[in-house]
Amino acid sequence: MSIIAIYIIKLLLLPPACLVIWALVGILLKRSWGKRMTIVCLTLLWLLSLRIVVKQWALLWERVPPLSAEAVQQFKPQALVVIGGGTEYSAPEYPGQVTLHVRTLLRVRYVAKLSRELGLPILVSGGGMLEQDDVPEADLMEQTLDKEFKTPVTWQEARSSNTAENARFSRELLKEFGINKIVLVTQAYHMPRAALEFRKAGFEVLGAPTAFIGHPGESRLLDWLPSPTAWSNSFLMAHEMVGMLWYRIRY
Numbered sequence: 001m002s003i004i005a006i007y008i009i010k011l012l013l014l015p016p017a018c019l020v021i022w023a024l025v026g027i028l029l030k031r032s033w034g035k036r037m038t039i040v041c042l043t044l045l046w047l048l049s050l051r052i053v054v055k056q057w058a059l060l061w062e063r064v065p066p067l068s069a070e071a072v073q074q075f076k077p078q079a080l081v082v083i084g085g086g087t088e089y090s091a092p093e094y095p096g097q098v099t100l101h102v103r104t105l106l107r108v109r110y111v112a113k114l115s116r117e118l119g120l121p122i123l124v125s126g127g128g129m130l131e132q133d134d135v136p137e138a139d140l141m142e143q144t145l146d147k148e149f150k151t152p153v154t155w156q157e158a159r160s161s162n163t164a165e166n167a168r169f170s171r172e173l174l175k176e177f178g179i180n181k182i183v184l185v186t187q188a189y190h191m192p193r194a195a196l197e198f199r200k201a202g203f204e205v206l207g208a209p210t211a212f213i214g215h216p217g218e219s220r221l222l223d224w225l226p227s228p229t230a231w232s233n234s235f236l237m238a239h240e241m242v243g244m245l246w247y248r249i250r251y
């Protein structure tokens with residue numbers, strides 16, 4: 001399936017764009033059920049603009065807790081694995097260069113911290129989704145860890161183009177070194193799908209999620225006000241839920 005087709009499907013299925021599209025469709029239909037559809041879509045669009053709503057949604061989905069020293073001690077991992085979250089082509093402050101997307105940078109930063117604390121070797125995993133991705137994401141991750149975080153990388157898996165391949169190709173690489181027990185680093189919202197795929201590939205997995213969307217605690221006034229950040233996070237949450245369903249069907 002082409003990247004354009006995938007993009008169109010995401011527009012039609014995932015909020016907030018899908019809610020805007022279907023609300024407009026409801027207006028154009030000029031029928032009673034079309035008006036009801038428009039009202040429902042606009043209501044959902046407003047609800048998903050509230051941080052408090054999206055945070056509560058995230059609390060239900062981000063089921064893997066933050067990594068603890070006790071969990072590491074009991075699990076006794078052999079390596080850290082961090083998977084890519086995308087690259088950035090339109091960064092004018094890095095002329096002529098491809099750089100890491102902010103999602104990947106958050107993961108890289110956290111794996112560098114864990115490497116210093118736990119003293120474990122790192123595997124970076126990520127190839128490219130597009131034909132123009134001539135520089136593997138894993139290579140960019142290794143460069144960033146080495147030059148900016150002063151953290152060495154032991155292994156690089158640069159063939160994968162999705163989470164399932166991250167898991168399968170990482171397993172092929174680390175199996176040669178007798179490594180089965182890993183600490184997996186990715187965003188908290190992505191961890192349920194990622195951990196499932198790595199376990200299916202044959203790993204024992206201890207999740208080390210980062211960048212939580214939902215977190216317990218008292219709500220603030222700003223959480224009850226509309227925010228574009230809430231819309232962005234609602235897209236990420238919906239994307240993961242649809243992705244989990246798709247992976248169960250395909251893989």
